[in-house]
Amino acid sequence: KAMDSLDNFILPYPADGGCDEGPSYWGRAGASLFDCLELLYSASDGKIDLFDHPLIRNIGTFICKAYIRSPYYINFADASAKMSIEAPLVFRYGKAIDDATMQQFAAFAAREQNLASRMPGGSISRALPALFTLNELHATQAAEPLLRDVWLPNIQVMAARSEEGSASGFYLAAKGGHNDESHNHNDIGNFIVYHDGLPVLIDAGAQTYTRKTFSSQRYELWNNQSAYHNVPTINGVMQKEGPQFRARDIQYKATSQQAELSLDIAGAYPAEALVESWHRTITLNREKSIALRDVFKLNETTAPVQFNFITPLGVSIDAPGTIRLTDAASQRTFLLRCHASLQPTIETITLDDERMSRSWGNKIFRLVLTASELKPNGDFTFAILKY
Template sequence: MKHRSLAELTRLLEQSPPVAPFHLENVRKNARQPYAATLMEAIQQEAARGVAEGPMPQLPWSLQRLYDETGDRTGYERHRFARRRRLVALAMSALVDGGPERGRREVLEALAGMLWSVCDEYTWSVPAHATYAQAHGRTLETCVDPFSCETAHTLAEVVFLLAGRLPAPVVERVRANVSRRVLDPLYADPRPWPWESARTAWAAVCGGAAGMAALLLEDDPALLAAGIDRSLRALDTFLSGLAADGGCAAGIGHWAYGFDYFTHFTEALRARTGIDLFAERPLACLAAEFPAAVALGADRYPSFAGSPGSHALSPGLLTRLHERCGVRLPPITAIPEFGSDHCHLWALTRDLAWTDPAVLNSAPSMGTTWLPELGWLTDRRLAADGLAVAFAAKGGHNGEPYNHNDLGQFILSAGGEQLLADIGPGEYATGFLDPHHSAARLHPSAEAHSVPVVDGHPQRAGRNAAARVVEQRTTGQSAYLELDLSSAYEGGAEIRRRFEWRADGHLTLTDFFTGAKRAREVFMSRLRPELDTGVARWRGTYGVAELRYRHRCWRPAVEELEVTDHLGRPGTVYRLRLDTRGAVPKRAVFELVLARNRAATSSVRDG
């Protein structure tokens, strides 16, 4: 890993003026392509509303205080993200529009008003992040966090790309606010922000977004060099949080969030200075393979830890990673719709600037992937009847970023739908990042995962609660993983879990108990199980998962649980509990088989 001196950075930055982060003509050309039609239609509709309605309402105190009073983030953030949606739509329309002159003037006028309005906001952060500002001895107004850095990056690129087309007072105010709210509190103050040592996506987002804004707006090469040096250190912190095999323990959503900004900054820095982080940081290209390694189907990924099971990755990002690192691509269906990212990030510009249409509608690769450092096993197959089936299991430890207590957790999916599920992250409400939250909240707790409860003890949190890999092997038609989970449980019992997965969609799950007096097996799903003697079935849209167990050993019961997801949307999950009727068997075997749902549609789903 190469580190450059401030003198060398200053020299490189002095030699080259600010440059556009992408070729604007590519954006304009690709915006007219059929694959971008849905995206651009939604953008132009939102821009038209912006022209017709004028400035959006500001974010009032009544919403600002809501989080402190109730712990609810969504009230404030819903309105804030709607304002970013309007900003991005107007800016994109102004960049690509080739309509009548009057229409272009109206869009630019509405955009100027929106830029001015964003500068009127009390904070570019959110109330839930006030603790980060307080820890740094600052107010929320100058809190440097992902949201404020994303806003600074968006505004910097908009005024740079539309140079000469926006009113000078608006541009001057944008530049002043980007400096006052983000660049100065980060680069002119030597005190570190908490995220600079956090080894999560935040380091890449904040370091990358702030760095891109500085590359466009900071005129002093020495000050810029010091800032870029700090951003580079933040990006290295992000990379240090990845496993040595390139895996991201927080899941695909956090990988995408961090890698978006890592890559965008890397390309912006390379365009101006020639510095190539992909060439100098080998782990970056290794981590670029992560989506292809763990994909369970089209836009489907393991929903372990803090990530959802469905995630539409940026085809622009993946195209660029393929070009720069030569990595395999996961299946990509299309450019994501406008609004698929609820934060409405400016990163969507890269989908138009970088996407190679040849990568769209690519087929998923079949076979097994084992990431030994991360402890994830994934397998994708087409069954004999054409149904796409997939299996994923994890080891790791219970002190991971956005941790869930989930050693030995597994997923079974058919046709892209999780039948035995990981329910993913819950709502980001008060205390969700507290180190003890995993025991107090459902989603991150062991009770929300398909893992045993032993002698009344669910798995505990902490780095010392770690799965030891006893054995892992793979053949062309099967995958085997055995984990020792004993360190995750109190009471001294020994617990091992063995997965034997076959390409025909058959999983033999075996739990070994030594010294346990009672045990509970748990199977989680978003589908209500149908129970018969010694049998449970989960019927999905395309597939059915059938579980067979020894009825005389296990007493079944089904719980219906109301939950809310990351965005506060309500839902229902079902927990099948199997409690021991008597002595705990030393070897408990459960057979799970995936098959097509013959009662449903006969169309083949590729997942």
């Protein structure tokens, strides 16, 4: 019966091992699967061994692929941007699948969490085996999984950084997928940008759960709406929830010079958006910039197109077509360049929710760039540069 239950969990899991709930849920998704497989392996004296199966390996290594730089992880859907891993568990999973990157990541996390001088926390089912892991964990070389390129084709998530093994420079993560994912947000075509391991453009993530979160009123919550992600509002219409609202024509490529995701996000919007096609291309030009290009065709125009950007940085307008993003605390400044005809407005979002403020502090900002003309066809480019 227990193995049947595990089969029911494993069989629908995407082959790339991607957890569409995000890395903060991996700890009770893929990691809980490992808990069970480890018990079966031990109880059967090694006869039940799934650790060499590609899917089990991919489920495990997802936690490394979602890592930006401590404490930040890719946080699409309801995932939190800041989190920490259970180092002994990640180490044991890495050892079981013979993945050195996972083991070294766990050793890095153990040092960050000072596990050499304190007991690991968590449930007793994890704390107990952790006790027999600590000596080997502390003896393992520590390293962050700073992977240059990540592509998860089944959940349609990409990530890229300027250089393998370094958090310096720009980092980009972007997604396609559909709007009926686990802990879904309406966010097809969304992307996040970091620089030197610190946030520039963000996914705000989830607030503390309430009754409304998992009800028919879920998309009344601002943080679940597409207008509060880095995606456009078309003819005054936001994206719609449901499995039929999805990306199409997904293309991903990565070279030594750049990494790029292109997709048509028109299918993420309901019929009243009157959009025939909306081809979005998001590019990391390594060590240089982030580029965004939106080329669209509308069946009719009833309201100006709006481009939304969410940031924890202070926003100011330098000149038409030049927006300054500033983090006074770290003395970081970036420029967002766009067509001079786009009209900027800035919304301050006060964060009084404890869960969200743990990631972003007491406020974030929404920059809305509105087209000055009603045109059925458009081609807009944006660039994010370090100042």
